[in-house]
Amino acid sequence: MQIQSNNFIPAAAIAVANKEQRTAVTTGTGTAYNRRLAAMFATSRDHGEAMRQQAAAAKRRALNNLPALLERAEANMQANGMQVRWAIDAAEVNRLVLEIAQQHGVQTVAKSKSMVTEEVGLNHALEEQNIRVVETDLGEYILQLNQEPPSHIVTPVIHKSKDSIRDIFEREIQMPHTDSPDEMARFARLKLRQDFLAADMGVSGGNFIIAETGTICLVT
Template identity: 50%
Template sequence: MSTLRPEDFRSNASEALRDDVLRGALRKATDLFGSQRGAAVAQMPAWEALRERASAIKAEALATLDVQLERFEERARANGIEVRWARDAAEASEQVAAIAARLGRPTIVKGKSMTTEEIRLNEHLEREGHQPVETDLGEWIVQLAGETPSHIIAPAIHKTKGQIGELFAERLGIPRTEDERELTRAARNALRESFATAELGVTGANFAVAETGSILLIENEGNIRLATSMPRVLVSIVGIEKVIPRLADLQVFLRLLPRSGTGQRLTSYQSLLSGPRAGPDDDGPEEMIVILLDNGRSTLLGDDELRESLACIRCGACLNSCPVYREIGGHAYGSVYAGPIGSVITPGLQGLEKTSDLPFASSLCGACRDVCPVKIDLPRLLSRLRAEAVEGVGASPGLGAPPPRRLERAAFALWSWLAADSGRWRLAIGAARLAQRVGLDSLAPPARAWRTGRELRPLAARSFRDLWRTNGEDRQ
């Protein structure tokens, strides 16, 4: 498995920038999703009110998360759902592996789930000798290729149909084709076999409803419907932040999420699941298990500022709007969560020790904040994490110890010392001008980095304050 790591963000990004196929596909996908989103939002006059409402519901849910989770657990149990809890990725993965082992190494069909990617469930299951099959078309392509998803909505966006045709010819033994319909049909046929024999379905969930003890899953393909209705046992791994108080709240998110993700009024399918089958005369699993996963979320929750990031409903709009993501794609981030939101929650979930480049992978342009359906102030959170990375400002214990940045820190300390006094400032500028004249400025690493692709505008021979002194103040 070619898994990239967040600590290698710089080299990952450089590699992505050299991949013209990837960048062409990224441009196409992000432009398309972005324009479809724009069109859908334009047709919804209450868009801002909806965002406000969604943001308020999430804030309420998060501020009362313990109560909501207990209520969800109680109602879900009353519905016949087995509710379990997992402190971290290992605990959740082990629980799923144990269920699979009890079922005697069954075929495992998986619905697309960021949460199971986050905990690297497939790797764990495979190590234990199980064979999980991703069933979302994009996820399946990525799995067959031994890769990881590159976009929340379109996991295989980095692959061309030529590459997919080759992959299918090799792995499925079908004649090589580049026709999307034929490729899709081949996938349907292959995956139908898995569904027909699967004993265990594994999914995530988009929402958990405390009031009714239900989970809601949103999709277009129908593979999640299959994975939740055909196998004998269903396990859904649900991040604790997914719980919302009331069933009626869902209408707000259903109006926001598909429009934000793909520009659809509604995706093809939503499944509201509240328990195992009622009896032999019913479809659906005999056993339904929900695993409530923490895995670092309670750390984010404990931070008054970063808590907001748990409101994310994983629509992908911030990725599509992000000028950085649009150039480098999802793999470079070395985490299942890419783009602006990924640069917040990856450090939040994993700590800053190995992820401290991510909050800096943004120009803080704010495009993400404008499109976020739950109004997460992403630039503010990125800025906060930068402060954590350089100074440990909020000293959130869960964020770990980021590597020191001594040189940069000294440079900013010097800068602010110089700028704190206009006399010193003038002297410093004079010195910089002199250094520039003799070419010493090219020794400064930032100047060198700048010049890798751009000319550096020189300091003016006469600054504004010089000009003001001679011409400015005597007029009028």
């Protein structure tokens, strides 16, 4: 179900009442928080805070100068041999991507995690034209198998327990029974490897676009 503003409150009430989801979210957020602290402050607390402030300042500068930076990025991307397309809304995004796919006879798309493509409904637009889309981020892949949207922009499957993920894999991709997260991940990787090799097209978001060099940076 696509969560909209008019059904968020009742949907949230149902989720909050679900003990398994509460436990999964509490565990997941706690683990993510502790890992972030360990990474940010591995050298020293001052160093971690300085990195945070530097990143925030860079983001503010980019937002304050976004139109000029986008045009500069376009020019440098084209100088690097890239083709750049602009879209005014979700419908145009989907139309442009679909045109590219159809021009090249694409049947299977391997897709990396991208919140923009979630927002514009790209998967649905491609699937309506009989183009198979495979999410290659493990969390997004789990949710795609279960036909549900992500619950978090960084950890989309944070609301799922190990047991529920195991059940999804057993049902949807015929994974032999196991309670080992490592074995579950290994089985999923083998399945996804087949899709990587069979894909005709790849779709990814851009975590950072460097205007000065026309470079797209991906963080996975």
